Amino acid sequence: MNTDWVPGVRVAATYERKWLPRDVLAGIVLTTLLVPQGMAYAELAGLPAITGLYTSVLCLLAYAVFGPSRILVLGPDSSLGPMIAAVILPIVVSGGDPAKAVALASMLALMVGAMMTVAAVAKLGFVADLLSRPTQLGYVNGLALTILIGQLPKLFGFSVDGEGLLAEAAGFVRGVADGKTVPAALAIGVGGLIVILVLRRWLPKVPGILIAVVGAIVVTVWFGLTERGVDVVGPLPQGFPPFTIPTVEWSELGLLAAGALGITLVSLTDTISTASTFAGRTGQEVRGNQEMIGIGTANLAAGLFQGFPVSTSGSRTAVAESAGARSQLTGVVGAAAITLLLVFAPGLLKNLPQPMLAAVVIAASLSLADAAGMRRLWRQRRTEFVLALAAFLGVALLGVLPGIAVAVGLSVLNVFRRAWWPYRTELGRPDEVAGYHDVRVYPDAERIPGLVMFRFDAPLIFANARTFRDEVRHLARAEPKPAWILVAAEPITDVDTTAADMLEDLGAELDDLGVRLVFAELKSPVLEKLGRYKMHESLDPARFHPTIESAVAAYRTRGIPA
Template sequence: MQRPLAGLTKKNLATELTAGVTLIAIAIPLNIGYAQIAGLPATAGLYALIVPTVVYALVVSSRQLVASPDAAAAALVASSIGGLAAAGSADYATLALAQAIICGVMFVLLAVFKLGFLANFLSKPILIGFVGGLALDIMVSQIAKMLGVKIDSGGEFVDKLGGLLSGLGTTNLWSLAISAGSVAVLLLGKRFLGAVPWALVVLVVTTIVVVAANLDDAGVDVLGEVPAGPPALTWPMLDWTVWLALIPSAMALTLVTTAEGLLVSRSYSEKHRYPFHANRDLMAFGLSNIAAGAQGSFAVGSSTSRTAAMDQARSRTQLPSLVLAVGTLLLLVFGTALLADIPSPAIGAVVGVAIIPLLGFRDFADLWRKDRFEFVVGASCFLATLFIGAIPGIVLAFTLALINMAKRAANPAIDVLEGSGDPGESLLEDVPAGSTTVPGVVVVRLAAPLFFANGSVFTSAVERAVTSVEGEPVHDVVIDMEAVTDIDVTGAEEFEALRVWLAGNGVRLSFSRMREPARLRMQKLGLLGDAKIFETNRAAIIALQSGEPNETTPTEKSTP
C-alpha cells in the first residue's frame, strides 16, 4: 500500500513547503468566498481546510490533487438547501453538515463496491453545461456583491438576475471602484506575474484601504467578525425524513466530484508517472466529507484550479495540503481579527475571476464545432440548471446522455465483405492481398456487442447483404465475431430469428474470430447449433471455397 506523503524526499522538501505557503495564499480567500456562496459563515469554508484536508492528504493515492469546497459545489449546496431552510440560519448550517456526511457515505460505498464507473455517465458536455449553469448563477451573486447591490443570494436565478437589474440604481461607487481595481489586478497580475498570489494581495490591500478610509461607513460591506478558535466536533441532529430529502443533492455532488476528481487525478498521475488508484481516491473523498460534516464545514470536492497551481509550483506530494491545514488553524486561533474588515466587493471579485473559466464559453464553442448533438446536451443541461434547478438539471443531463448513448449504440458499424462487391478494409486484415470472398459467400462483422438496441439493425443488415448480392446467390454467411464481446437476451432472440431466416433461404451460417467468452455466452444462449467456427476470415474463405471441414467445432476452444 502506498505510504502517506509518497514522493516526499529531502531534496524536494523546501519546494513542497514553499508550495504550501502559496496554497495558503490561494485557498483561504477563495474558501471564504465559497462559504458565502453556499450561504454559510466564513468559518465553514476555513474549517474545510483543516481536518478534511488532513484526512484527504493522508489517504488519497494522488500526490497532487487538492481537495476543498469549490465554486460549483458551493452553488449546488446553496440551491439544494435553500428550499429547506433560510440561508444563514442554524438549521441551514445543520443541513449543510448532514449533506456533507451523506456525500461521504456515498463516496465510501462507491469505493467499497468499486462503482466509480457510474460517474462516466457524466460526459464532458454534461459537466460543461452543469458547471457552467452553476457558475453563471454564482456570477450574478458576485456581481451584485461587487456593485454593493443587495439581492437575495439564496433565490432562483431569474429572481437574482431581476434583483440585480432593478437594483443597479443603488450601486455603491466605492464598492464599484474596489471591485474594478481588484478585477484589473487579478487579471493583469495572472497574465504577467502568474506566480504571485494576487488574490491574497487584493484582499490585503483593499482591507487596508477600507480601514484607512473608513469606507464601511460609506456603505462598503465587509466580512464582519469571524469567530476565533479551532473547529469543534459536532453531528447534525435531524429527522430521518430530512436526511432522505438531502439524498438527491448529495448524490449530484458525489457524482460531479467523482467525475471531475478522478479525471484530474488520473491526468496528473499519467503526466508525472506515479500510481493512480481510483477506489482509494474515492475513499479519501468519503472520509474527508464525513470529517467536514462532523466539524462544521460543507461538502468537499476537487479543486482543479488549486491543483494546477500546485503543479506549476512544482509540488509533487500532498505536503502543501498539510501546510495549508496548519496555516489555516493558526489563522483561526490567532488571526481572525485580520479577516473582519475584508471588503465584500473584493471577495466578490476574487470569486468572480476564479469562476470565469467555469462558464465554459470556449468549451461550448468547441462542442459546436465537433458535435452538434453533444452541444445540445451541454446547452440543455446549462439552461435546465439555471432555470429549473441544479438537481433537475443533472437528471435531464443523465437522460440526454442515455439517449445519446442509445443513439450511438443503435447504429453500430457493420462491415460487409462479399464476393461480387468491394471488400471492406476492416475485414481484409487476414484475407490474402488482392482477393475477395468466393462468389456466394458473405462475411459480416458487427463492431459492437449485440444487444437490445442494435439487434434488429444487425439482422436487417445481414438480410440486406444476402438479398442484394448480384450474380450467384449467397449460400454461406460468415459472422466475424472479433468485436462482439457480449450478447443479451433480446439480441439473442434477434439472432435466432436471423438463423431461422437464413436456414429458410438455404443459407448456411458460420462464425470467425470468436472470442472464448462470446463462444461460451452463445453456447449458453443456444445460438451455435452446428455452425462452423473458423479462426480467421481467411480460413473461412478457403474452407468454404474448397469445401474443407471447419477448423474448430462449436464445442472446442477457439483462439481470439
C-alpha cells in the first residue's frame, strides 16, 4: 500500500512503544492549551465557544492521518479568527441567529479545505510566496492591533457596535468614558492577562493559560462575580455534534468564496512557515504539497462537524515539542481528552468568565505582534519598511480581508517594481581586485577610453525593455561619445520577444550614431532564445562574446576609434 498520501498509516506502522508515555503526557499538556484557546478563538470569530472545541477535535484527528509532520499542531487560530468574523458577521448581521453563523463558518471551512486540497494536487504550494516577509510582517502587526482593540471592550465587561478598527476604538473610549466598565470583569480579565504574560516570560514551561483559566473560574464562583455583572460562558452542550452538511444561500457563496481564498492563502503561508521552523529542529524535510493535503483535510473534517477554518499554531506546536511529543498521537490524545470533556463534564467550564477569554485572545495578539521586526526593516531597508507599513495600514484602516488583498497586491507590485527598475551600473577594473566591478563600489576603477561597460541586473522583458533602452541611449549620447557599449549580460537570465525586438532596433539606432552595441557572458539558454528569434540575422555573431575579457580584447584590437 502506498502511504505517501496518508502519512499517519506509515507513522502507525513504524511507531515505537517507548514514545507512548511522552506522547500521552504531551497530549494532556496540550489539552490544557487547546480548550481555553479553542473557545476564545471561536468567540473571536463571532461563533459560540463550543464550536472551538468541536473544531479542535476534528482537525487534530484529520491531520494525524493526512499530515506529514510528526509534531505540528493544528487548531483554531488567532490570525484566522478576525478573517472568519469579517466574512460571516456581515451576512448574519448584528443579533443574528448563531446557528446561521455556524453554518456559514462550516461552509467556509469546507471551501478552504477544498481549495487547499486542489492546490496540493495541482502542486500550487508556491502561492505561499505571494506574501513577502515585509508584507507578512505588516499584515500580522495590523492583525494584532485589530484583535487587541476588538477585545478591549470585552475585557472591560461591555460591548461596542462598530465596524473597523477606528470605529471599535472610538466605541471603546466612549464606553469607558460613559462608565460602562464592570470593575469585577476588568479585575479578573487584567489579572488573568498578567498571570499569562508573567508566566510566559519568566516560567515558560508552566501552563500559564491553564492556571489563569482555573483561577478565574475559582474566583468567579467563590466571590459570586456573575452577580456583579461578569458574563460567563455558561453550560456547554453535552456530547458531540452529528455529521452535518452546512446549508447556505446561493447569494452568500460569492462572499464566502472570496473569504475562503484569503484564509487559504494566510493558512498556507503560516503552515509552510511553521512547518519549516519545526522541521529544521527535528531534521525532517518539509513536504509542502502534503502539508496542504493535511491542512485541507483538517478543514474538511471540521466543516462537516460544525467547525470553522483552522491553521497551524506555532505556540501550540512549541508546547507539544517541549512536552516531549514524538508523533501525531499527541494530537489524538488531545482530541480524545476534549471529547471526554464534552461527553462527561460539559458543565466544568460554565463559570469561565468572558473577560478571561478576552485575556487569552489579547495574550495571543501580543505574541503575534512583531514591533522589533518593523524596527529592523527600518534600519535595514526603508523600501521594505514602507511595504510593511502599507500592509499594516491596509489591515488597520480597511479591515482584515481588504488588508490581506492589500498585502498580496503590495508583494506582487514589489516583484514588478524590481523587474521594472532593476539595479544597473557601469563597470571598471579596480587595482585591488581582479576583473571588472561596479564603479559605485570602486569609484577609482580604471575605465577604458571609448568603451562603456554596462551591467543590467534583471531578465530583459517587456516591463523593463524601455528602461534598458533609455539607459543605453543615455550612455551613447554622453561626451566623449563611446565607440562601444559592452553589456555585461551575465545577470540577464531571459530575453522575451518584446525585449528582443527592442535590442534589434537599438543596435541599428546605435550603429547610425557610430556606436557599436556588444554583449558578453550571455547564458547559453538566452543565446539559444535569441537564435530562435532570428536575432543573429540582424545582430551579427561578432557582437556576442563569451567573457568580458574577450570582448575587451576584441575592442582593443579593432574597436578603438582612430
